[in-house]
Amino acid sequence: MGDSQTxxxxxxxxxxARSVLTAAWSCAVTAEGGREELIGAHSVSDDGRVLLRLPEDSALFAAAICxxxxxxxxxxxxxDVAPVPVRHRIRARLWLAGWFGPFGADGDHVAFHATRVVLRRPSGAVVVGLDDFAAAAPDPLAAAEARLLTHLADAHPDAVERLTRLVDPGSLYGxxxxxxxxxxxxxxTLRIERARSHGDVRLPFHTPADDIAQLTERMHHLLTQASAAGCPRALQRQRADGDR
Structure with missing residues (x-):
């Protein structure tokens, strides 16, 4: 790849935004007919169009047609909900404003044509350009992320603890x-929870991972780096206090 900045x-x-669409299992639809929560009813085309399967008796279906x-x-x-239980589990919200159109020969789906895309993360909201949204690809790990993180948290808590050696000790205080x-x-990204606050720390890979096999290698690389580092003083101090 390129330099460390890359x-x-x-x-x-x-x-x-495309990754949120890929991983989401549900969506809320607000239209003239009201608001409905749909579970497992959407898919996404290569260009980012959302395809919805709506019940025929849905008020939204009538609004879409009319x-x-x-x-x-x-x-x-x-x-976008964190798969591992943490405080404030909503990592991001994605809003698409636009209009419905028919899709499919049998008319059992409608296609949503976005005219505005807004992504809100803890750092703030940003309007995503429609051309950028259509051209972007979801992260290659997005569909597997929930399973990967849950496995890491449940089966390898020792590895998570070891990775804290790569975190600035000041970020671990408390x-x-x-x-x-x-x-x-x-x-x-690790979530560091304190008694009354929390913060997030990102551990970048040395090169991007395009599949699970590459992710495994990148994680091993991080753990090797962590093993070579000493235990952060702040974490050592917390352990000593807890042993008293």
């Missing part, structure tokens, strides 16, 4: 629990 990269807003074509008439909302919060092709 290695430490994070997904773009467009890529993050709304003027091309005029914004509905909003889709997706929540920590009461550390959990894996997110992983993407560029790195792993």
């Amino acid at each position: 290695w430490a990269a994070v997904p773009s807003a467009a890529e993050r 709304a003027p074509r091309g005029e914004p008439s509905a909003v889709l909302e997706f929540a 920590a009461v629990r550390i959990r894996p919060l997110a992983v993407d092709r560029h790195g792993l």
Whole structure:
């Protein structure tokens, strides 16, 4: 790849938005007919269009059929929820404003044509350009992220603890629990919880991972680095206090 700046990269807003769509299992749809929560009813085309399977008796279905074509008439909302239990589990929210159109020969689906895409993360909200959104690809690990993080947290808590050796000791001061919060092709994010606050620390991979086999190698590389590092003084002090 390139230099360290490339290695430490994070997904773009467009890529993050597409990843939220890929991983989400449910969405909320607000239209003139009201608001409905749909479970397992959407899929995503290669260009980012959301395809919805709506019940025929749905008020939203009527709104989709009757709304003027091309005029914004509905909003889709997706929540990105951390798969591992942590405080404030919503990592991001994605809103798509736009209009419905027919899709499929049998008419059992509608396609959502977005006219505005907004991604909100803890750092703030950003409007994602429609061309960037259509051209972006979801993170290659997005569909497997929940399984990967859950396995790391449940089966390898010792590895998570070892990875804290790569974290600045000041960020660990007062920590009461550390959990894996997110992983993407560029790195792993840890959630550091304190008694009354929390913070996130990102551990970048030395090169991006495009599949699970590469992710395994990147994680081993981080753990090797962590093994070569000493235990952070702040964490040592907490352990000593807890042993008293």
